Amino acid sequence: MSLRPRGPTVALVDDLRDLLTRAAELAAAHRAGLADRPVARPADPAVLRAAFGGPLPAGPADPASVLEELARAAEPGLVATAGPRFFGFVIGGALPAATAADVLAAGWDQNGFNAVLSPAAAAAEEVAGAWLKELLGLPATASAGFVTGGQAANTVGLAAARHHVLAEAGWDVERDGLAGAPRVRVVASEERHATIDRALRLLGFGTRAVEPVRARPDGAIDVQDLERALGDRPQIVCLQAGNVNTGACDDLRTACELAHRHGAWVHVDGAFGLWAAANPGTAALLDGAELADSWACDGHKWLNVPYDSGFAFCAHPEVHAEAIAYRAAYLTGAGEVSGMGDLTLESSRRARGFAVWAALRELGRDGVAELVDRCCRLARRFAAALAAGGAEIANDVVLNQVLASFGDDARTDALVRAIQLDGTCWLGGTTWRGRRYLRISVSNWLTTEADVDRSAAAILRLAGR
Structure with missing residues (x-):
């Protein structure tokens, strides 16, 4: 197929159909082999660069040949992150319908900025956003921006918070910036996620704006110390649903009520933990989440949709839009608050709402609940198997996170490296309370009891060396 349009349109369509069919075959073959291949294999970066590299060709190439070349070059460096035994981060593997929808979205090539550019993308996001709020127990009137992930969602939520608390203090931060503005206090747990700090840097607060609050032994915020830390307005309180190491959730009801009595905006980082609200067996951990002012959540974690997918929710849609939206004369259809470009940081973006x-x-509602519940049960099974084999389990497994140690820090880190090289499963290490641990996250819709048992057996075998 030539790079330039040529001949009858039918011929071009036939060529594109063949190309996309081949791409789907390659993708399906990769997915079909995930359960059997090593989760990760040693890859030589120089060899990978050489396969992709060389001088930029002067002329065009046949798209079918380009596709085959890409598949050959990438294969040695692909990690089975979408497979059932990848436990290294809180990420899932894309569901079949979500994968196929993403393929369609690429083929449709819709710009997800506003409803003029794609009425279909706008409708999909509006409906999916309403479903998400219902599942997560958030106010139906909240706004929902479809962003790239937890970092963007936290940044958007804190931008809305910045706008609101400074407007309450009589300062227009969008017009006048932060120079000379009233100082904003950001009250956050010592166990907050690093994306909170990065968002504060990007928004001009700086990390010195943080008034740290002690965490309980499980990693949840100490509400009594939160009361100590709260002061005069303007202030923002950052809470957490799902500690990245232990899975613990803050006492959201008590913390929200306390923060609001002090006139604070409350933002909840619920990148993966917010999904616990969708499962009756874990929903109590999220009691009071609906009282917050903004929330961050990921789709490519427990919902198992393709990258990149996250959600920024705000209880005050007008504040959300005032902090994020921009207007330009050529932007046809701009003017009213939209769930698309007015609520996200990107102007041109893919229509990720379809997936x-x-x-x-x-x-469906029951399927999301079952997925969350199953992952939590599998995490407990993982912890029990490792404990029976001599591991120290550092956390109460309340969600899908497990921390395991097999001795001193050096031995634990050596075991992490051995596990990654072995290929049976993949997990990483973390530091918790000054010690090193294996960190296991169970988030994939494909993971079974057999996968957990096989992985635990491999870890114990390697630990025994």
Whole structure:
């Protein structure tokens, strides 16, 4: 197929159909082999660069040849992150309907900035956003921006907070910036996620704006110390649903009520933990989440949709839009608050709402609940198997996170390296309370009891060396 349009349109369509069919075959073959291949294999960066590299060709190439070349070059460096035994980060593997919807979204090539550019993308996001709020127990009137992930969602939520608390103090931060503005206090747990600090840097607060609050032994915020830390307005309180190491959730009801009595904006980082609200067995951990002012959540974690997918929710849609939106004369259709470009940091962006809609439609309310519940049960099974083999489990497994140690820090880190080289499963190490641990996250819809048992057996075998 030539790079330039040529001949009858039918011929071009036939060529594109063959190309996309081949791409789907390659993708399906990769997915079909995930359960059997090593999760990760040693890859020589120089060899990978050489396969992709060389001088930029002067002329065009046949798209079918380019596709085959890409597949050959990438294969040695692909990690089975979408497979059932990848436990290294809180990420899932894309569901079948979500994967297919993402393929369609690429083929449709829709710009997700506003409803003028794609009425279909706008409708999909509006409906999926309403479904998400219902599942997560958030106010139906909240706004929902479809962003790239937890970092963008936290940044958007804190931008809305910045706008609100400074407007309350009589300062227009969008017009006048932060120079000379009233100082904003950001009250956050010592166990907050690093994306909170990065968002504060990007928004001009700086990390010195943080008034740290002690955490309980499980990693949740110490509400009594939160009361100590709260002061005069303007202030923002950052809470957490799902500690990245232990899975612990803050006492959201008590903390929200306390913060609001002090006139603070409350933002909840619920990148993966917010999904616990969708499962009756874990929903109590999220009691009071609906009282917050903004929330961050990921789709490519427990919902198992393709990258990149996250959600920024705000209880005050007008504040959300005032902090994020921009207007330009050429932007046809701009003017009213939209769930698309007015609520996200990107102008031109892919229509990621199609895959989210497809995942929710595939699973339904009961399917999401079952997925969350199953992952939590598998995490407890993982912890029990490792403990029976002599590991120290450092956390109460309340969600899908497990911390395991096999001795001193050096031995634990050596075991992490051995596990990654072995290929049976993949997990990483973390530091918790000054010690090194294996960190296990169970988030994939494909993971079974057999996968957990096989992985635990491999870890114990390697630990025995």
